[in-house]
Amino acid sequence: MILSTLKGTASRVKSASLVWQNWLSFIAGLAMVFAYAPYSQWWLSFAALTCWGTLVHGQSPKLAAVRSYFFGLGWFGAGISWVHVSIDQFGGLPLIASLGLMALLCAYLALFPALASYLSARCSTSRQLNLLLFPSIWLLTEWLRGWVLTGFPWLSIGYSQLNSPLASLAPIIGEVGISFIMLVIVTSALTLYFKQQVKLAGALLTSCVLGILVSQQLTFVKPSGEKKSVALVQGNIAQELKWAPEQEWPSMLKYLDLTRANYDADLIVWPESAIPKIEPLAGEFLDMADSAAALNNTAIITGIINYNFESKEYFNSLIVLGKESATDTSGSYFYPNANRFYKHHLLPIGEFVPFQEWLRPIAPFFNLPMSSFTRGNYIQSNLKANGLSITPLICFEIAFPEQLHANFKADTDMLLTVSNDAWFGTSHGPHQHMEIAQMRALEFGRPLVRSTNTGVTAAVDHQGQFIARIPQFEEQVLKADVALVKGYTPFSRYQRYPTYILATLLFLLIIGVTRKTKI
Incomplete structure (x- = not known):
């Protein structure tokens, strides 16, 4: 009897913990809106992504997808809330209907970060989300977001870095490349924090920092x-x-x-x-x-x-x-x-x-x-x-x-x-x-x-x-x-291809390492 009660209590505590972690993901997504104009607090995107990464690290495909879905709901719910203005003021629909359409759009867009997390966990040998796999797969799902149903690539995370040190990368690898580097930085730092694949994560983080410093010294166009x-x-x-x-x-x-x-x-x-x-x-x-x-x-x-x-x-x-x-x-x-x-x-x-x-x-x-x-x-x-x-x-x-x-x-x-x-x-x-x-x-x-x-x-x-x-x-x-x-600029010549090649090579490298380490 006592054992049964203890098990039931533990189950409820675990369930409540999962719910709160989903809501924390949602709040992290909400915070992303302040990284973009007109607020332009670029550092907040790193903070929000770090919070999200901590919550999905090591999770099963299903749990990682659910938490990332909540992150996406917050991210798009706050970020593109302006769509509701046009529906409400010019759409001729009741308020409840306009809010419903807005919610439907956000629910659709949140599928893409959820898919990225699900695939990142599925591709891991341990079937638990390996953060280092995430940047490459994120690029794939973001490409899909910009293509499916004619595409809606709004709020890509690289736009938040227009006034940050990473802006110097834009003439070389564009906004999509900045998004990739942001995620490599966040996931490498978290992997170091969790003391997994330390050498590889350290090498990736060092490479990103050096790349940013070098890019700040380069000039491609002149008046x-x-x-x-x-x-x-x-x-x-x-x-x-x-x-x-x-x-x-x-x-x-x-x-x-x-x-x-x-x-x-x-x-x-x-x-x-x-x-x-x-x-x-x-x-x-x-x-x-x-x-x-x-x-x-x-x-x-x-x-x-x-x-x-x-x-x-x-x-x-x-x-x-x-x-x-x-x-x-x-x-x-x-x-x-x-x-x-x-x-x-x-x-x-x-x-x-x-x-x-x-x-x-x-x-x-x-x-x-x-x-x-x-x-x-x-x-x-x-x-x-x-x-x-x-x-x-x-x-x-x-x-x-x-x-x-x-x-x-x-x-x-x-x-x-x-x-x-x-x-x-x-x-x-x-x-x-x-x-x-x-x-x-x-x-x-x-x-x-x-x-x-x-x-x-x-x-x-x-x-x-x-x-x-x-x-x-x-x-x-x-x-x-x-x-x-x-x-x-290099980007005006080669567009996104260098970033996609780099992301593919990184993905293959991480897959090779995880097969050896069973992570």
């Missing part, structure tokens, strides 16, 4: 001595007014009025879909803006929706008005000229609706304005504007470095991204979006300009640091001088 002045126009038009028919001309004239005092800039940029009228029907206004820009010896790049009446297709596009080349001072725009960019990586629900025949009748959320776009080509020509060669990406595309790599040219002078983050209100989403853009500038070693409807509008140098930015939710124009550069 060319040439500067270009840019004017980035932030119209601050409320999302609920943006597509109202009676607001078409007031919105377009606002951008023209804000531009009028800034024609002395070499390049003027308006945000994504700044012109709330389809391009074939906006000829009168476009001719006016084109003539004004050409007359003042400058160029305007603007977002606009193009509609092909023959194919009945919509395209989220960028076009160039005014001075296209260094020798052409006349108006260069005509419809449909080739100096344009069509967005390729469309945002699910916002720009296309999968299974639309079933989802669209359910709620306004699945029938948002302009949610039936057609993809542009994956590889497109650079935009040419006033003698500049510019590699553009629209909104969500900036989160996909492989697409930027595919369109990055030998003569690219500048990176450009435009967006309309009014959907996400005062949340931290627009700041995370800006942080991602900064990482692209650092990886590819090119200055970047970003024009948005409500912010964050900014100019960034080739090191990913702000040249200038303006406050959110203000009608304002950012003026800045952007220094052009020459040279190429």
